[in-house]
Amino acid sequence: MAVDEHRAPRTTESDDARRLVKARRPGFGIGLLKGMAVTLKHLFKHNTVIQYPDEKQDLSSRTRGVIALKEENCTVCMLCARECPDWCIYIDSHKETLAPKREGGRPRKRNILDRFAIDYALCMYCGICVEVCPYDALFWSREFEYAEYDIRELTHEKEKLSDWMASVLPPPALEEGAEYPGSPTRAPEVADGAAAPVKPVQAEASDAAAGTPERRGAQAAPLGTGGRPADAGAPKEAKPDVGPVPGRQAEAAPAPEGAEPAAAEAPPVQEEEQQAAPSQEQAPGPEPTAEDHAGPGGRTETASPEVLGIQMGAEPASPSPRESTETPSPEVLGIQMGGGPAPSPGAGEDAVGAPEEAETRTPQEGPDPEEVARLQETPGPNVEVPNEEPKPTALDPTEDPKEVYEAVLSDQLAKGSSPEVAEARAKVARVKAERGIARNPGVATKEDS
Amino acid sequence: MFDITLATWQILVIKIIVILTVVPVGALVGGYAEHKVMAHLQHRLGPMYPGGFHGWATTLADGIKFLYKEDIIPAAADRKVFSLAPAAIMVPIIMTYLVIPIDRALIVEDLDVGIFYLLAVGSLSTIGLLMAGWSSANKYALIGALRSAAQLIAYELPIVLAAVVVAMLAGSLSLIDIVETQNWPFAIWPPGIGFIAFLLFTVGAVAEMTRVPFDMPVAESEIITGPFTEYSGMRYIFAHMFAEMGHMVAFGGIGATLFLGGYQPIVPIPFLDFIPGVIWFSAKTMFMIFLFLWIRPTFPRVREDQLQKFAWKFLIPVGLALVLVTGAWVLYV
Numbered sequence: 001m002a003v004d005e006h007r008a009p010r011t012t013e014s015d016d017a018r019r020l021v022k023a024r025r026p027g028f029g030i031g032l033l034k035g036m037a038v039t040l041k042h043l044f045k046h047n048t049v050i051q052y053p054d055e056k057q058d059l060s061s062r063t064r065g066v067i068a069l070k071e072e073n074c075t076v077c078m079l080c081a082r083e084c085p086d087w088c089i090y091i092d093s094h095k096e097t098l099a100p101k102r103e104g105g106r107p108r109k110r111n112i113l114d115r116f117a118i119d120y121a122l123c124m125y126c127g128i129c130v131e132v133c134p135y136d137a138l139f140w141s142r143e144f145e146y147a148e149y150d151i152r153e154l155t156h157e158k159e160k161l162s163d164w165m166a167s168v169l170p171p172p173a174l175e176e177g178a179e180y181p182g183s184p185t186r187a188p189e190v191a192d193g194a195a196a197p198v199k200p201v202q203a204e205a206s207d208a209a210a211g212t213p214e215r216r217g218a219q220a221a222p223l224g225t226g227g228r229p230a231d232a233g234a235p236k237e238a239k240p241d242v243g244p245v246p247g248r249q250a251e252a253a254p255a256p257e258g259a260e261p262a263a264a265e266a267p268p269v270q271e272e273e274q275q276a277a278p279s280q281e282q283a284p285g286p287e288p289t290a291e292d293h294a295g296p297g298g299r300t301e302t303a304s305p306e307v308l309g310i311q312m313g314a315e316p317a318s319p320s321p322r323e324s325t326e327t328p329s330p331e332v333l334g335i336q337m338g339g340g341p342a343p344s345p346g347a348g349e350d351a352v353g354a355p356e357e358a359e360t361r362t363p364q365e366g367p368d369p370e371e372v373a374r375l376q377e378t379p380g381p382n383v384e385v386p387n388e389e390p391k392p393t394a395l396d397p398t399e400d401p402k403e404v405y406e407a408v409l410s411d412q413l414a415k416g417s418s419p420e421v422a423e424a425r426a427k428v429a430r431v432k433a434e435r436g437i438a439r440n441p442g443v444a445t446k447e448d449s
Numbered sequence: 450m451f452d453i454t455l456a457t458w459q460i461l462v463i464k465i466i467v468i469l470t471v472v473p474v475g476a477l478v479g480g481y482a483e484h485k486v487m488a489h490l491q492h493r494l495g496p497m498y499p500g501g502f503h504g505w506a507t508t509l510a511d512g513i514k515f516l517y518k519e520d521i522i523p524a525a526a527d528r529k530v531f532s533l534a535p536a537a538i539m540v541p542i543i544m545t546y547l548v549i550p551i552d553r554a555l556i557v558e559d560l561d562v563g564i565f566y567l568l569a570v571g572s573l574s575t576i577g578l579l580m581a582g583w584s585s586a587n588k589y590a591l592i593g594a595l596r597s598a599a600q601l602i603a604y605e606l607p608i609v610l611a612a613v614v615v616a617m618l619a620g621s622l623s624l625i626d627i628v629e630t631q632n633w634p635f636a637i638w639p640p641g642i643g644f645i646a647f648l649l650f651t652v653g654a655v656a657e658m659t660r661v662p663f664d665m666p667v668a669e670s671e672i673i674t675g676p677f678t679e680y681s682g683m684r685y686i687f688a689h690m691f692a693e694m695g696h697m698v699a700f701g702g703i704g705a706t707l708f709l710g711g712y713q714p715i716v717p718i719p720f721l722d723f724i725p726g727v728i729w730f731s732a733k734t735m736f737m738i739f740l741f742l743w744i745r746p747t748f749p750r751v752r753e754d755q756l757q758k759f760a761w762k763f764l765i766p767v768g769l770a771l772v773l774v775t776g777a778w779v780l781y782v
Contacts, residue, residue, distance in 0.1 A: 035747045036744070048492070356488070
């Protein structure tokens with residue numbers, strides 16, 4: 001009689017020997033009868049075969065069947081086409097000029113998608129495009145029956161890709177007690193040194209917002225569904241530090257202002273910061289000190305880790321309204337996609353204000369009514385638009401692309417991004433560096449001025 | 450009942466037609482049963498489409514497909530022997546049907562030496578297999594033919610010994626007599642003896658049919674299809690498929706007759722007499738066939754040397770001992 005060795009736990013030699021002796025003992029054909037009993041049992045068991053063309057399997061909600069396109073969300077940022085390892089995404093677009101929003105304003109420009117095609121003969125279904133899309137334009141659909149008789153017909157255009165959008169499932173329901181993605185609670189801690197350990201988590205959260213519906217679900221319930229180790233571990237550590245202390249809340253509003261000068265300051269300082277940051281992030285949160293409550297002026301010289309975090313997690317928006325309308329924040333998009341309520345009354349009116357609010361929220365805590373009210377009252381001089389791609393601003397745009405790549409990679413890894421995402425972002429940064437594009441337009445603008 | 454008097458030749462023609470209908474139909478039904486039963490034993494569905502209802506026409510469609518295929522004879526083959534071999538395999542199998550009693554009066558010929566005839570005819574198909582393997586001019590076919598010859602001889606003996614036990618218990622070689630003696634089937638009574646003889650017969654029958662786990666002669670992973678490697682089209686189904694299925698139905702009938710009481714009720718209760726003997730016989734035959742089908746997906750194949758050792762070192766000694774015990778039982782009980 002054979003022993004179920006693959007199921008048996010690791011055993012000692014004596015155990016094995018004993019089992020061998022037992023197996024060699026004459027069984028008088030009992031094993032044969034046992035075998036026949038097994039097959040006979042299956043004869044009477046309910047058959048679970050699914051006769052495919054006639055009946056269809058209920059596939060998992062995370063099935064990677066085909067990639068669907070939500071055309072109206074696409075901003076032709078080309079990230080998917082660039083990240084595609086097979087180069088199987090073809091995008092054509094043109095720019096369109098729109099009338100200025102206000103009288104005397106600048107005419108706005110918008111990218112119009114002309115062609116979006118995926119060659120499924122090349123696609124290897126890695127899903128990087130879905131992951132990397134910052135505007136929730138690409139989704140996994142469970143549709144899988146799109147075989148063609150000719151390989152050329154496997155290049156599906158945006159009409160077909162949009163049709164598949166209909167088969168994309170709505171994002172799964174949030175876990176019980178989970179934070180709604182749009183709840184603004186992050187504000188007080190932004191300026192607070194005590195909140196330093198939360199930074200990577202926050203970065204993760206904004207990642208999640210930019211990802212697939214499933215990712216958004218993960219963001220909403222960081223304690224339960226953290227997709228990455230960093231997600232799962234960090235919030236618990238961070239929790240005691242981010243409690244809504246009234247004193248800190250008072251500091252909240254001016255904080256981003258304090259951050260901006262820091263960003264505009266000399267890059268070397270921040271480079272030091274960048275190296276210092278990971279170790280500090282690992283450590284349990286330091287106690288809030290008087291220094292932390294110092295005014296913005298005191299911060300420029302000694303930019304604390306969380307200031308860096310702000311810069312990494314959120315790119316300061318360019319002041320022009322054009323940009324803010326052109327690239328709505330992913331958070332806002334995420335909320336719209338999720339079918340949830342508008343972020344807050346104030347945000348809907350002021351496109352500039354909304355992202356700021358989004359930036360300052362955290363998924364770790366429940367919404368504090370006081371805070372919400374305060375945020376709504378805050379006029380919003382801080383034009384911090386969160387960028388879905390946290391980038392280190394410390395690096396000079398004219399740097400060597402290879403160095404940029406390494407720096408971004410290590411930075412991303414230190415912040416708890418998964419190696420794939422970190423590498424993807426590092427590649428984006430390298431491409432930008434190669435083309436001489438400043439990775440942080442906000443900083444560049446300030447420097448120019 | 451019937452006032453029809455038929456000439457001997459007319460009766461003969463009718464019997465021939467009946468047998469020549471029963472064997473292919475039995476093979477087709479057996480083949481379908483094999484597909485479906487084996488599939489369900491393995492938690493599959495088996496064929497579901499041909500014919501519409503649970504793929505009932507699968508074997509029919511299969512057979513027609515084979516009829517359409519080209520009949521290829523290799524250039525190096527011995528043409529005459531090669532073409533005759535399927536018949537040499539098939540004819541002895543059909544001949545075994547002649548002496549199996551389906552009911553008291555429903556038998557082609559009640560020979561006095563029924564069992565002897567069965568065993569003699571049953572070993573004839575070995576010649577057909579050797580013919581097929583030798584004439585194919587193919588080393589796999591030759592290896593397969595030699596393997597099957599060795600196997601059929603080895604496993605003929607346990608069957609012979611089991612049949613001897615039955616003949617001793619019944620005191621006759623006629624199959625009708627054997628059935629009539631079985632108030633209780635031999636597999637149940639005398640206790641132990643009959644059952645062990647039944648097991649010997651079943652194992653020997655599975656090996657005679659060269660079915661898994663004793664399928665070394667046609668081991669498709671080693672020697673393609675053994676003696677049938679070079680056969681195609683119609684000759685292939687006659688030599689292999691029809692032969693195997695016909696063999697299976699024949700052995701089912703023989704097993705039912707010798708050990709399960711043939712057309713008699715399974716237990717001697719007068720109440721059960723109203724069920725016709727044909728139904729008893731069919732049910733018992735089906736049970737035997739199910740047994741053969743059940744064994745196939747359950748057990749792994751044995752190696753050639755294990756197969757020979759099992760027959761010569763275990764089954765035959767057991768059979769011989771059983772003959773001794775049966776003699777004692779017949780003499781003293």
